[in-house]
Amino acid sequence: MTENSTETHYTHTEDSLQAIDAYWRAANYLSVGQMYLRDNPLLREPLKPEHIKAMLLGHWGTTPGQNFIYAHLNRLIREHDLNMIYLSGPGHGGPALVANTYLEGTYSEVYSNITQDEAGMKKLFTQFSFPGGIPSHVSPECPGSIHEGGELGYSLSHAFGAVFDNPDLIAACVVGDGEAETGPLATAWHSNKFLNPVTDGTVLPILHLNGYKIANPAVLARISHEELQQLFFGYGWTPYFVEGDDPKIMHQAMAKTLDEVIQSIHAIRQQASGQDKIERPRWPMIILRSPKGWTGPKEVNGLPVEGTFRAHQVPITDPATHPGHLAQLESWLKSYRPEELFDEAGRLIPELQALAPLENRRMGANPHANGGLLLKDLHMPDFRSYAVPLEKPGSIHESDTTVLGRFLRDIIRLNESQRNFRLFGPDETLSNKLNAVFEATNRQWEGEQIPTDEFLAPDGRVMEMLSEHQCEGWLEGYLLTGRHGLFNSYEAFIHIVDSMFNQHAKWLKVTRGIPWRRNIASLNYLLASHVWRQDHNGFTHQDPGFIDLVVNKKSEIVRVYLPPDANCLLSVMDHCLRSRHYVNVVVAGKHPAPQWLDMPSAVTHCTRGIGIWTWASNDTGYEPDVVMACAGDVPTLETLAAVSILRQYLPDLKIRVVNVVDLMRLQSASEHPHGLDDTAFDLLFTENKPVIFAFHGYPWLIHRLTYKRTNHRNIHVRGYKEEGTITTPFDMTVLNELDRYHLVQDVVDRLPQLRNRMAYLKQQMQDKLIEHRQYINTYGQDMPEVRNWTWGI
Structure with a gap:
């Protein structure tokens, strides 16, 4: 069942694996209950139509596989005292993450009305995909989540962003086989070329091959074992395979594989810590092949369901009015034997409670998944000391972003010990005239270097990859786990991340209303090489429309700044980097241009945000x-x-x-x-x-x-x-x-x-x-x- 095994062999007792299986069954039971039930949560009486929700919403197909993964990661965390968060790439598997955070106790801690008993379970079920309740995907309302269910394709980028400068953190990232077909995710596999095994944490990708998307086969699920192995080996990973549908065999295989994987991770980190020159390691990953809708109905209405695309959403579609469907649903729920899992009060039995990690080691309670808890203010130099000296308006020409680069350089220097600020961009830091930052740092790069390269090092504060998706995803993951950053890009091509911006803005909007979520540092964009100064690139590089998209979002979230000169840019950027829980878009020129305001005037003008320029007017x-x-x-x-x-x-x-x-x-x-x-x-x-x-x-x-x-x-x-x-x-x-x-x-x-x-x-x-x-x-x-x-x- 596994490949690339090390010489150390692990065995797990039948009792320990049966306990994990029981925990998995409990998570599956809670997941199905969320999708279907609004009453009779423990089946203490025969299932009736009035126990069924009027609208059946949710996604079953990915859910049992994610429950399987979560249960096994819990065991790994406990045995090795790991600091781990969980990212759900197939984000519509909301029932799984809600179920697991409920089982580990985190959910009831942040939502005191969802108690650990029968009454609380009823509320847990009723609220799912229900007016006034919670969404069907892994949403901000779910503790432990830093990745919204609508963000298809970005999970692996977020995972890497989360572990930069977090050497103790492991981000377990479940990648759906449908998600794996997206451009951002396909590119994100290369993020391993930017991970420093000494100063950064670890990303453990788990590619979940369950065979289908909504209605079509998944590409990676239909290529040969050999081709799949070679693909990921070529990406620089060591793939471990866990494949099958027999729960007993799969539990043993998954437990053994995870033990081998964690040993490999520890060996990589230990080896790197003793080296002056770090060779890029080949990190482990897991390929889990299991049936879509595993443990669910084999067939419905005479058509196969488990292991097919029909398991994607709600497998049994009409239990409230179709007696056959109602009986089939009841049989499905009872197959998990809830009477063995929950006591008379409706609490998870103590033997299974003991399988969850404790306190902040629970993935739902890990503070890295609520980054505002860890956020520290940046050490900021006085932006006024970088001012362009000005005797009268227009007397000096200067590149606004060149001036800003000196300010950013010293922010990097002042926060070197905190390691909580990075600059992200798609190979445009120099082009956008932020050259001065390379006086303080390099680009982080774990690949081969040759003598003609510049500003490359295993440990740097600048992250560049010619993919706006990766830069955005890295930065979002970095911010969501409690750090600060800036994304600089050509204005025309920031449109590539339109949907990513949309989802992050929605995350900020929703989390503002969740009391237990803490505010994070703002997502800051610097858009240079803008529409009016693209003379040599031409029409393809001329588009200022990103700000139109931005202003569509909720007003309490978005800010757009258009500083007219360098001193105003300094004032604006100082404000943005100090701010919390916004999306700030700053548009600035990089070519030498007239400077209009001295620093005191610029501060006053930017503080006001709008004003009459009396020196240019004559209507006093x-x-x-x-x-x-x-x-x-x-x-x-x-x-x-x-x-x-x-x-x-x-x-x-x-x-x-x-x-x-x-x-x-x-x-x-x-x-x-x-x-x-x-x-x-x-x-x-x-x-x-x-x-x-x-x-x-x-x-x-x-x-x-x-x-x-x-x-x-x-x-x-x-x-x-x-x-x-x-x-x-x-x-x-x-x-x-x-x-x-x-x-x-x-x-x-x-x-x-x-x-x-x-x-x-x-x-x-x-x-x-x-x-x-x-x-x-x-x-x-x-x-x-x-x-x-x-x-x-």
Whole structure:
């Protein structure tokens, strides 16, 4: 039943294996009960239709296999005093994790109404997939979980993120054979090339081959034993096989295999601890092949169920109105012999209670699965000491992310002893100009190195793999187990993790309402190489739409920041890295650009989140004729350039410049905690004056955020309109009509008093656009008056 056996042989007594089998039967019984019953939880009377739930929801197919794994891991934890958490990749196996955390006692500790007796069991059953109850998958409500059932494909990435910098932790990760077909999971097997056996913990993958997905065979379940073994050997793992359907044989095989696996893990770690140069180890993994819906009905309505796709969800579909189905369900439940497992009060008998680990060694109670319990504040340098010195607005050009890199470098240095901060990204740390971090650390890399490599070491704070999925999953696992991090990425390609962001935001939203869950560090994104400065990459790299997705989430969870310069970026990032339980999205430029605010002004502006730039405005003491608003570094530059033209040609025109750093300030205070109330919004944007708004992203987002505002009808937004190519930086703004010349024309068009007398100015702006096109087509760069423009008012 097992391969790759070591020379040490393990035997387990029949009594010990029978006890594990009984515990497994108890978990299976509770799992079936959750799916079907709302009364008569211990079958103390014949099963009746009124004992059955009106709606039958849940997933049986993966559940018995996961119960089997959990019971055997409990034994391993007790015998070896292991620090272990459990990740359920086939996350719809919610009944299994709820059942097991109930059996070990954790569930009743966090939910005092779900007591360890018949009444508590009834509530446990009734709440499952029931209005006002709990979901059918492994959800945040389930103690011990750091992986949501909807996150198909990310379990192994989360497991690795959990064990980075946790040398004592083992993350047992059950991978479903359907899940194994997803791109993220298929790539995640390579995470073993990044695991340091001295400073990091251990991931124990358990590939659960039960043969089917919802309706189709699973690919890995239908390839030969030899091919499967070679596949994982090629990935760098040592696969151990446990295969069959006879419980007695399978218990012996699983117990023996786990003993061999834990011996292998201990040997790897012991060997690595005594070496100066660490060779990448070949970590063990388990391939468990068991029938889908194991121990369930063999057939229903004359069709085979166990071992087929029909076992995926609810095998017996109509017990409330179909007498044959009711009898079959009762027979199924009684096959687990509950009278042997639970006493008269409905408690698990003491002999079986003793099989669960104790206190925090229980997988449902492990503090690493409630990471806020372990979270420590970062040691933070004073971000003000990294300020770009500035005598007047626009007098200096600097790369915003280059400046930020020095701040991040010193955060890494200050937290070296705590080992609780990492930077994640898909091979873009240097490209995004965060070069300074490599003065303090390297990329973590356990593979072969050659002399021409740079910044690679077995122990580093930077995690890079050219897979946004892995970087996101690693970071989420790192955060969920009580640490801090930052994900830097090209803006256009952060869309690759849209669904992962969705699920993490949902996790944060749900856990805010669970009293026993503790807040974790925020998920921080730095999006650089953004839409307006992708001149050499072109259209494929031009997409600012991630922030549109982000603002769909609950307002108490999401924040979006568009700092206009380096000092504002420093202030914003300091705030984000100190924050808890948010998703923070920060968009910043990497190319040298004008710097607008000195540090004291930047702190004030970022604290406010939105404000009038008085030095760029000339409406002090007057009602403005027009409001020029901007959000984002390039829109801010083009807005100020347009203002300089307007003030040159129309010195009497009263212009108010409003800059937005915190995008959610635009939303109503009733919709978002950062939102401005209507009075404050009207004071900034007026109640009836034209507002020309230059925005970093798609224009419609500003309209979404402001549609209820008094002056919304007068807000005209310029932003990205899906026009792009390989071109000059300024031409990107021209193609999308966000440039200074279009903004000036917008002002002329929207002020009736200017339309007739400013025809010459409008034509001059149109001529400038023609001149621009001719110039870049001839010289391949922007006009000198654009390249060399500075704020001179």
